[in-house]
Amino acid sequence: MKGSLIIIGFFIVGVLVGVWKLIPEDFFSDHISSYVLYVLMFLVGLSIGYDKELMQALRRTNLRILWVPFATIIGTLGGTALVGVFLEDWTVFESMAVGAGFGYYSLSSIFITEYKGASLGTIALMSNIIREIIALLATPLLLKWFGRLAPISVAGATSMDTALPIITQFSGRDYVLIAITHGIVVDLSVPFLVTFFCSI
Amino acid sequence: MLTVFFIMLLGVGIGVFVRKLPVFKRTNRIITLVIYVLLFLLGKEVGADERVLSSLSTLGVQALIITLGAVLGSALCAKFVYQYFFNRDER
Structure with a gap:
């Protein structure tokens, strides 16, 4: 939760700086920010390749566990596609691009800002933060209504970090490995799915 | 768009x-910092654009x-997977 507050903090300070025009408007041109994005993606790739344990954890996974991230991805994309049909301002694919953040708000909102503009980027930031908050607060209800895997699925990419303690507590210790593997797989899918839905 | 994929794959390889x-253990720390900068810039863009600001x-x-769609969709699919692949051999 502390991480979310810092993120929101940076965003809000940015908004205030923008409102009061504290720094010149063309201080960072669009061009520069897409280079920064490239550097960021390179670093994300680097950290994935560098992490030996990440690859080992994925290799040890038994195949049944992979149904859980699969359910999360299909369910999220299905749900956001359905909602997207009813949103006047945004297309189905734009709605799915926001959903494909899976709670990984920082990366997905930056991507979406770059390709779809600040409005949808802001939606992505808020939506994915709301998703994390729901995952943290609604876990007991999710467990009761949808079973022991639901807290993991709803947590999305955060099932391996922020939401892990509460998942352990409610779904049970035997679901920790599922939650971590789920988090890794969903997390890895974010850059691919978000860019995919932004490009169609 | 493909550029982004290739850059990321290049990163994985390296x-x-x-x-x-x-x-390179510090990579994650640097990623966090870059993300802070970019979110600050997103905020700045929102703040400077009156149309975006007024529609906040x-x-x-x-x-x-959109989030409710995402949450309900994933919870329903999780329920399905739980009932068909997990619950069965537990009881």
Whole structure:
């Protein structure tokens, strides 16, 4: 939760700086920010390749566990596609691009800002933060209504970090490995799915 | 768009290659910092654009609606997978 507050903090300070025009408007041109994005993606790739344990954890996974991230991805994309049909301002694919953040708000909102503009980027930031908050607060209800895997699925990419303690507590210790593997797989899918839905 | 994929894959390849060098443990820290800068810039863009700023509450409602779709969709699929692949051999 502390991480979310810092993120929101940076965003809000940015908004205030923008409102009061504290720094010149063309201080960072669009061009520069897409280079920064490239550097960021390179670093994300680097950290994935560098992490030996990440690859080992994925290799040890038994195949049944992979149904859980699969359910999360299909369910999220299905749900956001359905909602997207009813949103006047945004297309189905734009709605799915926001959903494909899976709670990984920082990366997905930056991507979406770059390709779809600040409005949808802001939606992505808020939506994915709301998703994390729901995952943290609604876990007991999710467990009761949808079973022991639901807290993991709803947590999305955060099932391996922020939401892990509460998942352990409610779904049970035997679901920790599922939650971590789920988090890794969903997390890895974010850059691919978000860019995919932004490009169609 | 493809550029982004290739850049990321290049990163993965190089990451595997430099596993022995402990310097790269700091990569995550740098990623966090870059993300802070970019979110600050997103905020700045929102703040400087009066149209976006004035529609912030609309954007919030839309974000909430999309999130509810995402949450319900994934919870339903999780329920399905739980019943068909997990619950069975537990009881």
